[in-house]
Amino acid sequence: MVDLVVAIHTVVKGVSAIADKVVAEEEHPAVRYADRTGTPPSTATSGSKTDVSLFHYSASTSHVFLLVYVDDIIMMGDNSTLIDALLRRLSSTFKIRDLGTPNFFLGIEMLPVKEGLLLFQRRYMGDLLTRAGMSDCKPIATPASITHAVVPNVELFDNPTQYKRLAGALQYLTITLPDLSYVVNRLYQFLHAPTTEHWGLLKRVLGYVKGTLDYGLRLSVSASCDIHAFSDTD
Known part of the structure; x- marks a missing residue:
């Protein structure tokens, strides 16, 4: 059950690097971004096999989905604590602005x-x-x-x-x-x-x-x- 939706607007091109990484490594479903983006190794997302703009992150029984379009992201998940943690990780790597519920x-x-x-x-x-x-x-x-x-x-x-x-x-x-x-x-x-x-x-x-x-x-x-x-x- 999805109980929280968060919209993020990035003001740098950093998110494009994530998309490029997934396109280059479609054969590896669990993509880690530490080598290119500096994101901590514990943050691992899986790219969709049918849509290169869609990413999925899981932790235990919680799930978060990220939909990326150029420098805009919609984040949706069933655990508000996990979403907040991912937002903090993204903000430590990219300059972002949380726009709240879209x-x-x-x-x-x-x-x-x-x-x-x-x-x-x-x-x-x-x-x-x-x-x-x-x-x-x-x-x-x-x-x-x-x-x-x-x-x-x-x-x-x-x-x-x-x-x-x-x-x-x-x-x-x-x-x-x-x-x-x-x-x-x-x-x-x-x-x-x-x-x-x-x-x-x-x-x-x-x-x-x-x-x-x-x-x-x-x-x-x-x-x-x-x-x-x-x-x-x-």
Whole structure:
């Protein structure tokens, strides 16, 4: 059960050395940083095999996770004493500033709720609608039509750069709105030569975004560690 979240902002490039070390030693899961960073040998972190920005530290039955992005870190763990100790070790090696519990990180807003966190991107969504000139558009209940199929259209959209930028921005929005994953993937299939029909599809997605400004992704504590997967056999 995670009971504490701490955000750290580093003001030097020292954290990059940690990331470089993990990339260079992916074959060694328990990476020690004493040789490059001067971190005490007792501080050993394991780098994720799937994400070079994610690190894991364990001590007895306690666990701490560190997510690094350039010179920003989010630290999360189930033992506040251990987190404080790691913060002291980091501050002895790098010049850091503890920002406390995070509320905004890389465009994602975090709101503490009962037994968890609510992640949402209302500010990012508003900026996206403004860039598309659709701040005052009418909200749409669904991101895509289930009755209207895409038909061949030879009329190319006159601003393909705008299409590509907005489609890319929608991709980042799927972090807190995973229900957009399918339709955004469809939009990506037409990046090379979007037509006016494809632009219409993208605008419909933005209309759906307008109607989901207050939606977010709830992360809550689970009593079970079982993984459940769902699939459409059709």
